[in-house]
Amino acid sequence: MEDVEEILQSIPDVGIAGVAGMSHKGRNDEERRKWCIDVFNEVWWEESNNRVIEPDGWHCYGADYCLSVIQLGLKAYVIPVFCCHSCIRRNMEDLLKYQRRLYLKHRKNYKHIYTWMGEVSWLTLKLRLLHKFLSTLYVRIFPDVTIILRKELYGCDTVLDLGCGHHSIIQSFGIPFSVGVELFEPALQESKRKGIHSQYI
Numbered sequence: 001m002e003d004v005e006e007i008l009q010s011i012p013d014v015g016i017a018g019v020a021g022m023s024h025k026g027r028n029d030e031e032r033r034k035w036c037i038d039v040f041n042e043v044w045w046e047e048s049n050n051r052v053i054e055p056d057g058w059h060c061y062g063a064d065y066c067l068s069v070i071q072l073g074l075k076a077y078v079i080p081v082f083c084c085h086s087c088i089r090r091n092m093e094d095l096l097k098y099q100r101r102l103y104l105k106h107r108k109n110y111k112h113i114y115t116w117m118g119e120v121s122w123l124t125l126k127l128r129l130l131h132k133f134l135s136t137l138y139v140r141i142f143p144d145v146t147i148i149l150r151k152e153l154y155g156c157d158t159v160l161d162l163g164c165g166h167h168s169i170i171q172s173f174g175i176p177f178s179v180g181v182e183l184f185e186p187a188l189q190e191s192k193r194k195g196i197h198s199q200y201i
Helices: 002-010 061-071 095-106 122-141 145-152 185-194
Strands: 014-018 039-041 075-078 112-115 118-121 158-162 177-181
Touching: 002 014, 014 061, 061 075, 061 095, 061 112, 095 112, 095 118, 095 122, 118 122
Parallel strands: 014 075, 158 177
Antiparallel strands: 014 039, 112 118
16 A cells, blocks of 8 residues: 555546556466456545535446546556455446446547446447347346256256356255355365355365
8 A cells, every 4th residue: 555655646637547467376276366446546536525426336447437537637646556356246238328328428528438348338238238128028038057956956956066166056046055066176276265165076
């Protein structure tokens, strides 16, 4: 934090600053991931009596905040600071809604907005809307394995997961007791570290 403070004091007109990236160190993606949206914002403190820029929903809030502070005449920075961040994956269903809201809010100044969740523009929004419609139709005709398993395992108290791998889909069904069977030792050990199953073979 001392490094962060020193950097922020040395750069002018800070509206928002943060770090993002992926480390080459670590045993798995969760350890290597540093998608750090840990944001150090000056506007929140300096402008709080006059105006507050609040994130509009979970998705796209970083891009929204950056574009908003730039409109106030301040700057958005990526700073070279090591930071490790891990978060539970959020539901992506509302992503399109927030991408549309982001575009409508900033379209006068930006025809294309680039976020780590993809480009946002009039065309990309239309294509994603079409994709969402076709995907919904496709899933109704050809159900996804998750939908089938959820239906088949409804009411089950125990499950034997053969070839469970390192990231079994069983973990999302809320089954009280499960046994994971896995031949590949590294995958078995990673699944154990995550605590996906009650027991392992």
